[in-house]
Amino acid sequence: MLTAGVIDILENLGRDEPTVTGTLRRDDGDASRLLASLAAVHVRGIAVDWASVLPAGEKVALPTYAFQRRRYWPEPVPRTHRQRKTLDTSDWRYRITWTALPEPASTELFGTWLLVVPPGFGAIAESCTQALMQQGAEVRVLEARNQDDRVALAARLTQAVEEPIAGVLSLLALDETPMAGFGSVPQGLAGTMILAQALGDAEIPVPLWVLTTEAVSTDGGAVTNPRQAETWAFARVIGLEHPDRWGGLIDLPAQWDAATATRLTASLNSVVVEGGEDQVAIRVEGVFGRRLVRTTGSGKTDEQWTPSGTVLVTGGTGGVGGHVSRWLTERGAPRIVLSSRSGPRASGAVAMAAELAEKGSEASVLAADVGDRVQTAAMLDWIAASGPAVSSVMHAAGAGLAGPVDGMVPAELEGSLNAKALGAMHLDELTQDLDAFVVFSSGAAAWGSGQLSGYAAANGALDVLVENRRARGEAGTSVAWGLWGGGGMGEGLAGDVLQRMGMREMDPRVAVGALAEVLDADEGVLAIGDIDWDRFAPVFTAQRPSPLLALIDEAQRALGTTEEEAASGSALAERLAGMDRVGQDEYLTELVRTEAATVLGHSSAEDVPPDRPFKDLGFDSLTAVDLRTRLNAATGLKLPATLVFDYPTPVVLADFIRSRAVDEKSDYAMALAELKKLEAVLSRASWNTDERSDLTSRLEALGGKVRGGTQPADIDRELESATDDEMFDLVEAELRDVDFD
Numbered sequence: 001m002l003t004a005g006v007i008d009i010l011e012n013l014g015r016d017e018p019t020v021t022g023t024l025r026r027d028d029g030d031a032s033r034l035l036a037s038l039a040a041v042h043v044r045g046i047a048v049d050w051a052s053v054l055p056a057g058e059k060v061a062l063p064t065y066a067f068q069r070r071r072y073w074p075e076p077v078p079r080t081h082r083q084r085k086t087l088d089t090s091d092w093r094y095r096i097t098w099t100a101l102p103e104p105a106s107t108e109l110f111g112t113w114l115l116v117v118p119p120g121f122g123a124i125a126e127s128c129t130q131a132l133m134q135q136g137a138e139v140r141v142l143e144a145r146n147q148d149d150r151v152a153l154a155a156r157l158t159q160a161v162e163e164p165i166a167g168v169l170s171l172l173a174l175d176e177t178p179m180a181g182f183g184s185v186p187q188g189l190a191g192t193m194i195l196a197q198a199l200g201d202a203e204i205p206v207p208l209w210v211l212t213t214e215a216v217s218t219d220g221g222a223v224t225n226p227r228q229a230e231t232w233a234f235a236r237v238i239g240l241e242h243p244d245r246w247g248g249l250i251d252l253p254a255q256w257d258a259a260t261a262t263r264l265t266a267s268l269n270s271v272v273v274e275g276g277e278d279q280v281a282i283r284v285e286g287v288f289g290r291r292l293v294r295t296t297g298s299g300k301t302d303e304q305w306t307p308s309g310t311v312l313v314t315g316g317t318g319g320v321g322g323h324v325s326r327w328l329t330e331r332g333a334p335r336i337v338l339s340s341r342s343g344p345r346a347s348g349a350v351a352m353a354a355e356l357a358e359k360g361s362e363a364s365v366l367a368a369d370v371g372d373r374v375q376t377a378a379m380l381d382w383i384a385a386s387g388p389a390v391s392s393v394m395h396a397a398g399a400g401l402a403g404p405v406d407g408m409v410p411a412e413l414e415g416s417l418n419a420k421a422l423g424a425m426h427l428d429e430l431t432q433d434l435d436a437f438v439v440f441s442s443g444a445a446a447w448g449s450g451q452l453s454g455y456a457a458a459n460g461a462l463d464v465l466v467e468n469r470r471a472r473g474e475a476g477t478s479v480a481w482g483l484w485g486g487g488g489m490g491e492g493l494a495g496d497v498l499q500r501m502g503m504r505e506m507d508p509r510v511a512v513g514a515l516a517e518v519l520d521a522d523e524g525v526l527a528i529g530d531i532d533w534d535r536f537a538p539v540f541t542a543q544r545p546s547p548l549l550a551l552i553d554e555a556q557r558a559l560g561t562t563e564e565e566a567a568s569g570s571a572l573a574e575r576l577a578g579m580d581r582v583g584q585d586e587y588l589t590e591l592v593r594t595e596a597a598t599v600l601g602h603s604s605a606e607d608v609p610p611d612r613p614f615k616d617l618g619f620d621s622l623t624a625v626d627l628r629t630r631l632n633a634a635t636g637l638k639l640p641a642t643l644v645f646d647y648p649t650p651v652v653l654a655d656f657i658r659s660r661a662v663d664e665k666s667d668y669a670m671a672l673a674e675l676k677k678l679e680a681v682l683s684r685a686s687w688n689t690d691e692r693s694d695l696t697s698r699l700e701a702l703g704g705k706v707r708g709g710t711q712p713a714d715i716d717r718e719l720e721s722a723t724d725d726e727m728f729d730l731v732e733a734e735l736r737d738v739d740f741d
């Protein structure tokens, strides 16, 4: 009884397919029921300490569909041969760049726009209002109140939006002051989160555009307003989770010039659903679009970065921290201090310190919360007092709190920012003259990851902090990592999901090797990840196109160049045109079953019954996108990402594809289909005289059109040859549609 109720509640709270299991059921409450409940959460990725429940035994791989004793697990790519023969990770390396965009053709703006303004930002609000009104838009201003929670704001939005609006423009991100009660959270970040939530609650499905000023650097220089960069990274995830009501991000220059206003309105015009720009920076030099590009780095150097003094590894008791520490000893680090909140109590921490000492580095493990400035200062003081002071920092402390934007609260934002962002700021402020300051950022900030908005914001803070350190001439390296193997937060369900999205697990030794190259070459801010673009690009753009990937060839190839698709599209239509309806249905159902079997790792289409719901076959949102991508390639059609959910069985889906493929090919086929229907209606109904003559004249008029749009001369000829009755009918028919009032 309880479990069903709890599931309902969680699903109403927006939790997708929650796992709820009970250990005590009627007539089923013994040990095996308990084991079955533990197994139920285990297969959903929850770590169960089986050793404390079961007698010793060995782990065995279990197939998900336990019949016919056929192995169903997709074959993991064996590490060994995937392990790079050489340590060349050049195709794992990316960086963010800003591409100059053409000056906007039209700057006009239509409709009414709601401008949401934080208290105390009247001047820029006025500039925005003038800019929009000059281009033809109507502007309604709503001043936000910092104490407003989502309920209060939703009520005010509903009031402010009686008439339909074209879009929402938010200036909330400009407010970098700390949020009351959550000192590490900028008010603007929390305000943007609450606005996105309140717009959803108030059901205002229009594009939300988030404005910042100088929160990004388009030329590699310093970033003037680093705390606004957190909102950039956070808001990118709003776009991934709510593509239907997301506009984009626009960074304004501190000083407006004549062009700024028109460039702003032109950017708001960008039709994101059609691949329009959704991450824009307006500068005096022009308008720039954010792009991910491959980077070969500044080339191998003979110099090797060698640690001296003491290397502080925050998060040193974690997965990545451990791999990096082992590498530091190999690079001859004299002293390594591992720190985390649990410090020596962390599992494996003491053993790790012993291993490092064995390899020649003096090692200590300290407990300190780097999100706490006092504790961080005390830790640095202890290190300086007990040996060489800190000469380099590896800031790996962090927590990946996952969950949808719609379910987030300020405390979770603070939880995400605490270790990573605040920790980095404390270390930045409390250390000097370091020879390396390395922060472990994430792809969640570089390209964005659904369900990781707070985490993305924290990583966004890291990237910008390093940009500013380097602009000040201080050491700084920020690597936005893809997925690490070898333990850490990428383990378990999170890692599984990322891998299935196309984020391949990196062998930690190879990843550490990539980090070494970055340090040897003294590179600044980049991203390193082993990305399978054939999988990742379709998933990443499933909900809507993203110009961010426009310069990644593999991504563009994976998203399918239209010529190829058009070619295969017409090939399919040609093929179907040669079949009768039954043949078409059979052919397409077989195609869908075969592709579905491949995605699920089955050896043949036989394992995919034609009328079995995809959901029961084991499809989830990720494999659903896989199937859609394969069917796009096979049919040349652009099929919706929600295909598997809208057309739930192979047969139903095949019928949908047929309707698209045949219609796709020619208006002729469509017209034929409609005529067939009309014929059926005409043949079964009976008409009175008026109806008959009306229909006749319309059909004749239609016939005339089909005959190639009867030329005036032809009409004259026709009129000349028309009988009196026909003339009266014609005139009557034409007059019937004219309303004289």
Ligand SMILES: NC(=O)c1ccc[n+]([C@@H]2O[C@H](COP(=O)([O-])OP(=O)(O)OC[C@H]3O[C@@H](n4cnc5c(N)ncnc54)[C@H](OP(=O)(O)O)[C@@H]3O)[C@@H](O)[C@H]2O)c1
Binding pocket: 314, 315, 316, 317, 318, 319, 320, 321, 339, 340, 341, 342, 343, 346, 368, 369, 370, 371, 395, 396, 397, 398, 399, 400, 418, 419, 420, 423, 440, 441, 442, 443, 480, 481, 482, 483, 484, 485, 487, 488, 489, 490, 491
């Ligand atoms: N693993 C990946 O695939 C991956 C990918 C991209 C980025 N990264 C980044 O790499 C870093 C390391 O990740 P990981 O996989 O090694 O994660 P992990 O195993 O969970 O380790 C995180 C470490 O941070 C420490 N920590 C958390 N909050 C802290 C705080 N307030 N003060 C001090 N220490 C704190 C944790 O120890 P306590 O809980 O005891 O404090 C733990 O030692 C993280 O910043 C992560 O975001 C990892």
